[in-house]
Amino acid sequence: MDLVMIKAIRGTKDILPGEAARWQAIEKRARDFFRLYGYREFRTPIIEETGLFVKSVGEETDIVKKEMFSFVDRGDRNISLRPEGTAPIVRAYIEHGFDKRDPFQKFYYIGPMFRAERPQAGRLRQFHQVGVEALGSYSPMLDAEVMMLMCAFIDAAGIKDYTLKLNNLGCRDDKGRLSKVLKDIFTSPDVGALLCDDCKRRASTNPLRVLDCKNEACRRLVRERFSKIDFLCKECRDHFEAVLRFLKDAGIKYEIDPFIVRGLDYYTKTVFEAVSGQLGAQNAIGAGGRYDKLVGDMGGAEVGACGFAVGIDRMLLALYGDEPAEEKDDAVSVYVAAIGAGSYAKAFGITNALRIAGVASDIDFESKSLKAQMRLADKLGVRYVLILGEDEINKGEALLRNMATKEQVAVKLENCVTEIAKIVAGK
């Protein structure tokens, strides 16, 4: 029988142990930061009814039309792997009665999302988002807070070369008016003929999306034809001005970009993206906006809401590029090196006692030579090696080697765990 090697599915990625330390650092920072701003973790399932995304993200969007991993389960239900986190949070917010009982809620989430896009650098089929959703308020201060939090989170990761771009799509009436005007422009024979194939279709099904097409010819056309259209109502203009004032007062730098539309239909008013100079074509590290109609549309109370999601994969790409992760990032503190078969029982006991005392420790399982164990300890990046030979055991002591300074001290076996714990803690 032929042995066929099974590999990870295209567009998915294994996160290896050294690399996982980078993920943990980002996730920890997210938890600490979001808590600081009063957001609480919400975990929703990875699978949802397909209809949830059709209704919220929008039937005519690329995500729903072409990119969802959808299937019919054994009970004939239409199920999709979640392509994003906002719709599930809105579903759960309504399902658990927050909208009626206690409408103002600030949530965050961390987890995998799935979109069957063509994989490339920064674009995966299973990718990971950290996001926040603040529901229950129409206040422009909330738009500002959400953007400030996104920027603070990106800054804290050490990403410098990015720009916060924002736009105001207007309320649903404004969006409707704009769509109609754009449809007329882009379906007219002279303009329509110059659009890319995708935009030819979008011109009648979702004309707003023509505005943020990346195709050069479409971009040029849009910039020639669009700038003069003024479609915002007074309330939406006032809202946007207030948002900008809050951002200015908080010292947040931004750029207004009238061509940001976003590929999800639920947005109204403010939309924004954090765009990195280091990421090539897939340059949005994070993005979000206000969605004042979504909760009502999904059967809940009429409440305003706003949120963002940052792509962890893209954040790591901006930080490290292709640079492989170091194994050393998550090394244990102490490696216990036993010399000779007779020392292993004692060494194993000490290793476990160290763990119980809260000192991350490991031991050789393969009866390697001391030289090989020292080499491994060095490669792993452990800070201390506890050397335990039969001679040392007979003397009632062991040698603790500081791998950075190469200094060795003898420690008494009877209280070695307490001693080592103190040394490792730097006391």
Ligand code: HAM
């Ligand atoms: P989104 O712009 O579709 O928005 O995704 C947000 C972020 O997820 C992107 O800026 C990017 O960093 C990352 N991302 C998206 N697709 C991929 C992919 N295929 N591969 C790698 N990273 C990807 C949303 O998902 C909205 N739910 C954001 C939001 C929250 N709006 C309001 N609240």
